[in-house]
Amino acid sequence: MSASQVAQGRLVTPFYSRQRELDTLNRWHEWKGYTVADAFYCAELEYFAIRNATAVFDLTPMTKYRIRGVDATAYLDRLMTRDMYGLAVGRVAYAVWCNDAGQVLDDGTVFRLGEHDYRLCSQERHFDWLCASAAGFDVEVVHETAEIAALAVQGPTSFSTLERMGLGDVRSLKPFDLMSVDYAGTPIVVSRTGFTGDLGYEVWLPPILAEAFWDDLFTAGAPVGIRAIGGDALELARIEAGYLVAGVDFLPADEIVRPGRGRSPLELGLEWLVDFGKPHFNGRRALAEEWRTGPRRRFVRLDVDGNKPARDAYIYARPGGGKQVGFVTSAAWSPVCKRSIALGTVDARYGKPGDTLWVEIYYNQEMRWRRKMARASVVEGPFWDPPRRRTTPPVPY
């Protein structure tokens, strides 16, 4: 771990100088020790850059670990619930990892950079767990958050932006592909990944190149509407994409005090990430037992009637209320879907796709709290999933 992580208080990312110039609101927040923007000029307009143009989000504070060694694949296969042997070099996989009780510690993305070389990106810090898991494996785990500057370049014109930059063969990148490209004589990594549910890329580069890259990127993207965006716009986009956030939609199992507050992958709708064909991985025994008896809870994506975001709402099975069967963890009015959408957790016997549930929404109307019981349909899959997310090569603008 780099020594500079703690000593200097809140850190700035290598892109800070450029973001500072663009900023008009002076609204910043802390993300894993770094100063990052809520928004630069208007969260709603920034959001539309994601859906209509090119949005640039600074994800340097995302926790990044490098995992190297001849046992790296075996190590990750034991760590993660999904099969890691199937991940080819040059590919990226979404994965979750659990404690012994089968409760999710975090989710993240695994980048296979080489035969024995991986990068793991996650919301939370897990250095201790990753090191404890390394016993008996010939691997080296390095915390490299500060050593890698990262930008998400997302939106329908993101491909054109990168191609205008002349950034290698971006055209041939399929979703969850990664490649090493040359930038200013230095190899950097571009992956077709993101947290917006849209066409998009992520760029991983040494911090020393950060400012020059930002400048080139914004020059290339100017004709196709490039915009810097803050965390508020991304939050809206990720709810539309139906993605989970640790600490919001579930709590990392190692931060929980009360029993039963953790979530298994089966309770988060991530059973497709659990490979019971593997003889052994962290949490397997507990998850196999849960699979046998059935999970206690279910993750739901809700299409809510009306236009009031169902933030923190209780979920009921009946319009009259009665027994509370769950609660909403993330909610928003989706501009692109033109619907009120929500993510939540319900008791396992409720909330099958197509079911109707009821959410209790409180909203403040000029100093008066109003309560509304809104119908909510359980939908399958993401709220927003345009074909351009998958089309290869992407359509140029």
Next chain:
Amino acid sequence: MTERFDVVIVGGGHNGLVAAAELAKAGKAVVVLEAKSQIGGACTTREFADGFNVSAAAHLVYQLQPHVEKRLSPKPRYAARALDTVVLGGDGQRVRYGSTSIAGVDDADRGAYARYAKRMRRFSRVLWRWLNRVPPRLLSGRGTDTRQLLRMALELRLLGKSEMREFLRLIGGNIYDHVDEQFSNELLKGGLCLDAVLGTHAGPRSPNTIVAALHRLGGAGGTYALPAGGMGSVAAGLMMTARAEGADIRTDSPVRSIRVDNGRVVGVETADGARIDSYVVLSSVDPKQTVRSLVGERHFETGFLRRIGHLRAAGNAAKLHLALDGLPDSEGPGHEELGQRLLIAPGPDAVERAFNPAKYGRCSEAPVMEILIPSIHDETAAPAGQHVLSAVAQYAPYELEGGWDDESKRQFFETCLDTLEVYLPGIRARILEGELLTPVDLANEFRMSGGHWHHGELALDQFLFTRPVPGAAQYRAPLDGLYFCGAGSHPGGGVSGAPGYNAARALLNREADR
């Protein structure tokens, strides 16, 4: 051709042998694989000098459980039974106590000792009822576990309200305060303190030393017996019993690894490369070595590995063996007294002070000791007219500052001899040969992590439902087919046979459940 057994037991220590006998009796095809050429593990006799035999690790029988001993055939022969404990003073003073008797103290202490001994025996009986069963699983939601917990609570409650309170008040406490509340005689207090901390990494002021004292009283209720032919004869008896039940017991068969395939145990591989197939492997090797060296960490889950890593198992007791050409001078204790269990523990503070340097990786400058001269009772121990002294000397930390080498070993050996000379004047002149086994030697010779004779500190956080660690406290490791059956599992070390017996029961019960 690979052989196949129903059960492979790794390690032929007394617990492995007890488990083998139980499982063979239940009709299982059992093989015990012992690395050394002699069976018994730390329950063994060996010649350390020409004609001088000594119990190389454990040297007294006091915890052997009646239900284990009852099955033994032939029964163990004892050279002496019901040895008293004699606490030696430097000035010729002595306190002598047995399980009920006491001498050398004033009337107040005499009365207090009767009450103390009675209460400790009573508490120990309750504790050992729990220790002789497979511990229940907490929060399992299973009826059998709940019933067992209720039964434990009931057994505690049957002590009576005030005694139950006293039990709960004392169970986590330290022996120093407990004996200091009741006695005035320094030697008596010192002796009782040493009884509670023998073989542990604890001083009398450390928490959990009362539970260790109660643990020690299990079985014989605080009486000590000296087996004829040393502890090796107990192991030989266990081996004959297991063989008579049909178990295959092999020496010189070190196991290189416990084999895992497709997420479950499938057998073992011996050091010569031979494979033995079995879907059940009981390991009497300590949990750390079983997990790390025999199976391999990658076959376990991270949380379990962390708990195994945190298992405290740093030995702090050295073993001293002396060949003597005669008994020490008559100025010291007389012949009859020398035949008892002798303690050097001049007072509770002296025991605590002996522990102090060990906290920081240094040896005691004034060690405390438990001493036996078995040759007084057992003529097989030494040539005629000559004697053997066997002592547990504390404290000698496993992780010595600067590490153990010939020089640090010689220094502690000399320190021990200097101490002995104070309490047994003239003994130095009698020494023909001597050896000191440091915790590192014990770790190497008896293959126990940290040289800890309990395979893991005996303390409430590593006790009952949490021994060796949560997730493996019912003898079943979190790996299909692997069981722990050694001192590292419930109810801990000492030559009791209880872990081996309970582990066999756990396995048989589980199969009966299916």
